Amino acid sequence: GNSVTQMEGPVTLSEEAFLTINCTYTATGYPSLFWYVQYPGEGLQLLLKATKADDKGSNKGFEATYRKETTSFHLEKGSVQVSDSAVYFCALAWGGQNFVFGPGTRLSVLP
Amino acid sequence: DAGITQSPRHKVTETGTPVTLRCHQTENHRYMYWYRQDPGHGLRLIHYSYGVKDTDKGEVSDGYSVSRSKTEDFLLTLESATSSQTSVYFCAIRDNTDTQYFGPGTRLTVL
Numbered sequence: 097g098n099s100v101t102q103m104e105g106p107v108t109l110s111e112e113a114f115l116t117i118n119c120t121y122t123a124t125g126y127p128s129l130f131w132y133v134q135y136p137g138e139g140l141q142l143l144l145k146a147t148k149a150d151d152k153g154s155n156k157g158f159e160a161t162y163r164k165e166t167t168s169f170h171l172e173k174g175s176v177q178v179s180d181s182a183v184y185f186c187a188l189a190w191g192g193q194n195f196v197f198g199p200g201t202r203l204s205v206l207p
Numbered sequence: 208d209a210g211i212t213q214s215p216r217h218k219v220t221e222t223g224t225p226v227t228l229r230c231h232q233t234e235n236h237r238y239m240y241w242y243r244q245d246p247g248h249g250l251r252l253i254h255y256s257y258g259v260k261d262t263d264k265g266e267v268s269d270g271y272s273v274s275r276s277k278t279e280d281f282l283l284t285l286e287s288a289t290s291s292q293t294s295v296y297f298c299a300i301r302d303n304t305d306t307q308y309f310g311p312g313t314r315l316t317v318l
Contacts (some may be wrong), residue, residue, distance in 0.1 A: 128305045138298055139309035141252075147304070185250070189305040193238055193257060199249045 098123040102186045102198035107181040108178055109205050117201045119160075119186035127190040129153075129162050129169040134183045134200070143171075143184070178203045210234045211310040212300050219316045226285040228284060228313050230298030232278075238301035239281040241265075243294040244312075250297070257279055288317045 102119040109115060121129065130143045132140040144153030149164035158173045169186060186198040210233035220226050230239060241253040252265030254273040262273050262299075269294060274282045285292055296308040 101278060130306065139311045140299075144307060145304075145306060157254065157294075187307075189307075192305075193255060193263075193301070195240075195252075195301070195305075197250045 098127065098188055098190060098196055099195055100186050100198040101126055101136050102184075102187050103201055104199060105201040105203065107201060107203045108145070109203070111205055111207050112175045113205075115171070115173040115176045115180075115185075115203070118169065119198060119202070120170045120184075121167050121169065121188050121189055123167075123190060125190060129155055129160070130187040131158070131160055131169070132185045132187060132197075134185065136182075147164065157200040176203070178205045178207050181205045195204060209297060211300055211308060212238075213296075213313050215311040215313060216311065219313045219318065220288050221318050222289055223287050226288050226317075228296055228298075228315070230281045230310060231282070232281075232300050234300055234302070234308075236300040236302055237278075239275065240301070241254055241283045241309065242283065242297045242299065243267065244297060245294050253283065253296075257301045263273045269297040274284065288315075290317050 098162045130145045133143045134140045144155045146153040146162035153163045160169050160171045162200040183202050184202045185200045189195045212231045214229045240255040243248045251267045256262045256275040272284045296313045299307045301307045
């Protein structure tokens with residue numbers, strides 16, 4: 097069945113470092129792909145999304161490109177801040193009500 | 208914000224008591240979801256609804272029931288709470304682009 101795999105973490109970086117969180121998926125057809133972020137004590141917030149191959153989602157300096165040839169949707173940011181410390185979830189949606197999340201990657205950014 | 212509220216935000220109850228959690232949306236979306244989030248398990252789908260009085264089970268539905276008598280409200284009931292149901296519960300809605308938006312969560316402790 098459809099699934100999402102992402103690096104488990106935790107990931108610890110210094111402020112202004114480059115961030116990559118890997119996400120790969122297994123799916124039939126043409127799913128939509130998402131990154132969500134969860135700050136401590138809060139619900140998940142949509143960070144960015146892409147609905148078809150080669151689409152790039154971007155928000156708040158984060159980017160991810162829907163790569164059908166490598167079945168990937170890696171999250172990147174050029175210069176992380178302490179305020180980016182959170183848990184990041186990759187997710188996949190298809191066929192209307194179907195939605196699956198990765199296990200989440202905890203990011204800690206040190207000043 | 209996507210216009211989703213959950214109540215209560217925190218609840219402590221005793222084993223064997225019934226508990227009802229409420230999710231309310233102001234967006235008039237058809238699909239609504241209940242998830243639980245536990246360390247080491249990520250997000251797991253409990254039940255979802257695809258319209259008034261139309262609901263279906265998710266992967267961890269045992270011990271839970273739901274009701275949707277109005278588009279805006281989706282109730283999750285634990286008929287007889289157990290300690291294994293201590294968790295953080297999130298409600299979500301899905302828009303017509305397959306994007307899910309989450310409520311702030313309810314932290315439930317069953318003693």
